[in-house]
Amino acid sequence: MLSISLELILLMALCLGIATIMQTLSGFGFGLLVVASFTLLDVLPLTATTFLVSLLGLVNSTIVVIKNRNAVKIPELKLMLYTGIPLMLLGFVLLEYMSAHLTQLLNFILGISILLCCGLMLVGSEKVNKESGRSSFLIAGGLSGLLGGLFSTSGPPLVFQCYKQSWSIEAIRSTLLAVYTISGLVRVGIATFGTLPEPDIMFLIAAAIPLVLLVTHFARKLTDYVDAKWVYIIAITLLGLSGVSLVAASAASIL
Numbered sequence: 219m220l221s222i223s224l225e226l227i228l229l230m231a232l233c234l235g236i237a238t239i240m241q242t243l244s245g246f247g248f249g250l251l252v253v254a255s256f257t258l259l260d261v262l263p264l265t266a267t268t269f270l271v272s273l274l275g276l277v278n279s280t281i282v283v284i285k286n287r288n289a290v291k292i293p294e295l296k297l298m299l300y301t302g303i304p305l306m307l308l309g310f311v312l313l314e315y316m317s318a319h320l321t322q323l324l325n326f327i328l329g330i331s332i333l334l335c336c337g338l339m340l341v342g343s344e345k346v347n348k349e350s351g352r353s354s355f356l357i358a359g360g361l362s363g364l365l366g367g368l369f370s371t372s373g374p375p376l377v378f379q380c381y382k383q384s385w386s387i388e389a390i391r392s393t394l395l396a397v398y399t400i401s402g403l404v405r406v407g408i409a410t411f412g413t414l415p416e417p418d419i420m421f422l423i424a425a426a427i428p429l430v431l432l433v434t435h436f437a438r439k440l441t442d443y444v445d446a447k448w449v450y451i452i453a454i455t456l457l458g459l460s461g462v463s464l465v466a467a468s469a470a471s472i473l
Contacts, residue, residue: 227422229261234274234426235433236456241275242282242437244391244449248275248398249371251453254332254460257325258467264324264369265317266415269406270423271370274430276402279395281434289392291385297352298359298376298397303404305360309367310405314412322471328369329464335365335374336458349383359397366401367408373398 233255241248249271256267283290316324358379366372376397380390415423 226261227425229259230256230422230426231429233259233261234429238274238430238433239437239440240449240453241279241395242434243441243444244453249366249369249373250332250335250457251460253328253369253371254457254464257328258460258463262415262419263317264321264328265313265413266419268313268368268370269409269415270419270426272402272405272409273423274426275370275398276406277427277430277434279398279402281431282438283392283395283399285438286388286392287396289386289388290396291389291393294355294380294383295393295396295400297355298362298379299400301356301360302363302366302372302397302401305363306367306372306401306404307408309364309369310408310412311367313368317413322468325464326468329461329466329468331365331369331371332457332461332464335371336454336461338374338378340454341378350379355379362397363401366405370405372401 233252237248237251237255240251252271252274253264253267256262256270257264261267262270313324316327358375361375362372365374373394376394380394383390385393414420
């Protein structure tokens with residue numbers, strides 16, 4: 219059983235608060251930041267962390283999507299879900315196996331994935347003057363689904379795809395969060411067939427929901443005053459540092 223201390227509660231609140239602000243302002247970052255920080259600081263087991271990320275990310279994204287549903291790009295949303303959901307199932311099976319038998323290797327893969335995702339987002343940060351083809355949305359959806367099943371971090375391939383479209387920032391944010399909402403529902407559903415968190419961890423997850431709601435409400439008021447470009451840069455920087463730390467720590471254990 220997990221020992222719930224004041225230090226643990228404050229640490230979780232800080233990590234969740236930062237991640238919620240980043241996702242609300244930029245459309246991505248929640249899952250990667252929470253998984254990376256929780257794994258680095260050994261806050262919760264990875265299976266419990268991914269469940270927490272799925273559930274809280276779902277709460278966060280649903281609120282914003284409902285209020286901005288008219289800005290969602292429905293055809294592109296469907297394409298990304300066609301491949302994303304099946305590969306999410308595959309990723310979840312891999313997580314269950316590796317978390318039980320290959321923990322350090324799983325952490326190493328997480329660190330490498332974060333670094334690759336940072337590079338992917340940097341390469342894809344420039345917009346183009348025309349819409350991408352159907353196949354690119356299908357590929358992005360599949361990659362995001364695999365990452366979502368493994369680490370509940372489906373954002374980077376979607377961010378790469380959506381941020382380079384000639385869409386408004388509101389359309390980008392809303393479409394990204396719509397994918398996260400639907401994927402989150404699926405991820406939480408399939409998690410019930412795997413390793414569920416202990417009762418004390420479930421208590422912490424439930425207690426974190428009001429925090430996510432409050433921070434999301436606050437962050438939404440900042441969207442008109444904060445430059446999304448700077449949020450994007452800050453998020454990638456934090457993720458890059460987290461990825462390097464995870465790779466270094468897990469590689470030492472593996473070797």
